[in-house]
Amino acid sequence: MSVLDILINYYPAFFKGLGVTLQLCLIIWGSGIVVGSALGLAGTRSPIWVGLPSRYFSFFLSGIPLLVFLFWLHYPAQAMFNLVIDPFYTAAFTLAIVNIFGVADVVRAALNDFPKQYLIAAKVTGLTREQTVFKIQLPLILRQVLPPIMLLQVAMLHTTLFASLISVEEIFRVAQRINAQIYRPVEIYTALGVFFLAVCLPINGLAYWLKERFTRNLSEQ
Amino acid sequence: MNAPDHQMAATPKIAMRDVKKAFAGKVVLDGINLTVAPGESLVIIGGSGTGKSVTLKCVLGLIKPDSGSVQVDGKEVTKLSGSDRDEMMAKFGMLFQGAALFDSLRVWQNVAFGLIQGRKMDADQAHEIAIKKLAQVGLDAKVGDLFPAELSGGMQKRVALARAIAANPEIIFFDEPTTGLDPIMADVINDLIVDCVKDLGATALSITHDMASARKIADHVAMIHEGRIIWYGKVSELDHSGNEYVDQFIHGRADGPITKAASFKHL
Structure with a gap:
């Protein structure tokens, strides 16, 4: 049985798994970008008591392996509080938290590194505060954060595979199930790779294009 | 020593009197007195962290001094707001x-x-002016369609100069105009600065470490040290200032009163 045969015979199962993976991604990406950007902004602009906890939590989180965090929330935490939560939501919550603080770090770093000269240039040019934010700060910061945030989202898509370890029926678990039935690991995992490439490559390509397009420096050429 | 008022028969273009500024208890400006006459080019020299940039920002109204007066055309900058400030x-x-x-x-x-955002000028008219200003700094009209990242450091400086003169300002501030450029390109930029300032008949206030630049663009030079103007004079007097701080600075010597004062501070 070739990779193509596997794709033809099992595509409904793969697509179902891919659907669950993409649902996970929508939650992780959406919450990460919206809440993460807000937290990143709070980390630089708000009073210290708002920004500081987010920085400390992000630092704390970076010291915990994702898998440990996921398993801890799935087993001990639910046992402690006598809860039973659908593994899909546990995985979505865990990965969303990781993404939120990852995005917050990127946004905070971009805001902290924003060259003050631009703001002075805006003032000297006679721009109002609103014009400065919308015409200068926002476009420049967006261009700076977009490539790393997109690469982070691709990395988060990869981490959704961990959800299979707490029985979420995402695409990797579907591949495992098919393999358990027909035992063709090479073909099955190659087919899985094809699915991931199809989703990840365009995003990766766009991120790299944006990075090349906007962060190049030709001053020495 | 403070910049004398001898040339200020008429209202000076810029006047700073006893300007003081401290950040978190650290005194940065400790009573700056400085006057710049209309059409004059004054260059402030001094080491890093001596208060050059803060002085410039006080004149621009970006930093409010703790005390003292900053006037432009006789108007107190520190008290301006709203449309007066614009x-x-x-x-x-x-x-x-x-x-x-x-x-x-x-x-x-x-x-x-x-011109477009600040002065609400029509985009076509602003484009025409932009191309003229680019030509004035030696850049072809085709350069106008490029992005800054596609330009060399020297070309970026030229564009920045074109932007600085785009609205025909009465006063132009130059903040380390030749930093990061090779000596030849630095000299080209210095020449352009002199030409542009002369063409506009503008008043220029510059801060720099680069003595070649200071000699080229200045009518007068003021040296700032520890938040005070310690010497002021014509650029032609720079080499005979009789001030050992100025002497050490312009010759870039490691030994001298500036470094001695700095080393005592660490004790």
Whole structure:
């Protein structure tokens, strides 16, 4: 049985798994970008008591392996509080938290590194505060954060595979199930790779294009 | 020693009197007195952290002094707000140390940005002015369609100069205009600065470490040290200032009163 045969015979199962993976991604990406950007902004602009906890939590989180965090929330935490939560939501919550603080770090770093000269240039040019934010700060910061945030989202898509370890029926678990039935690991995992490439490559390509397009420096050429 | 008022028969273009500023208890400006006559080019020299940039920002109204007076055309800058402040800012142009071009905009848009956004000028008219200003600094009209990231450091400085003069300002500030450029390109930029300031009949206030630049663009030079003006004079008097601080600085010597004073501070 070739990779193509596997794709033809099992595509409904793969697509179902891919659907669950993409649902996970929508939650992780959406919450990460919206809440993460807000937290990143709070980390630089708000009073210290708002920004500081987010920085400390992000630092704390970076010291915990994702898998440990996921398993801890799935087993001990639910046992402690006598809860039973659908593994899909546990995985979505865990990965969303990781993404939120990852995005917050990127946004905070971009805001902290924003060259003050631009703001002075805006003032000297006679721009109002609103014009400065919308015409200068926002476009420049967006261009700076977009490539790393997109690469982070691709990395988060990869981490959704961990959800299979707490029985979420995402695409990797579907591949495992098919393999358990027909035992063709090479073909099955190659087919899985094809699915991931199809989703990840365009995003990766766009991120790299944006990075090349906007962060190049030709001053020495 | 303070900048004398001898040339100030008429209202000075810029006047700073006993300006003091401290940040978190650290005194940065300790009573700056400085006057710049209309059409004059004054260069402030001094080491890093001596208060040059803060002085410039006080004149621009970006930093409010703790005490003292900063006047432009006889108007107190520190008390301006709203439309009065906008009117004052409209007199200014500035060339930044790192060019500070907006990399999301094309070169011509960078030059015309203030005209379109700040002065509500029609885009076509602003484009025409931008191209003229680019030509004035030696750049072809084709450069106008490029992005800043596609230009060399010297070209970026030229664009920044074109932006600084785009609105025909009465006063132009130059913040380390030759930093990061090779000596030849630095000299080209210095020449352009002199030409542009003369063409506009503008008043220029510059800060720099680069003595070659200071000698080229200055009518008068003021040296700032520890937040005070310790010497002021004509650029031609620089080599015979009789001031050992100035002497050490202009010759770039490691030993001298500036480094001695700095080393005592660490004890």
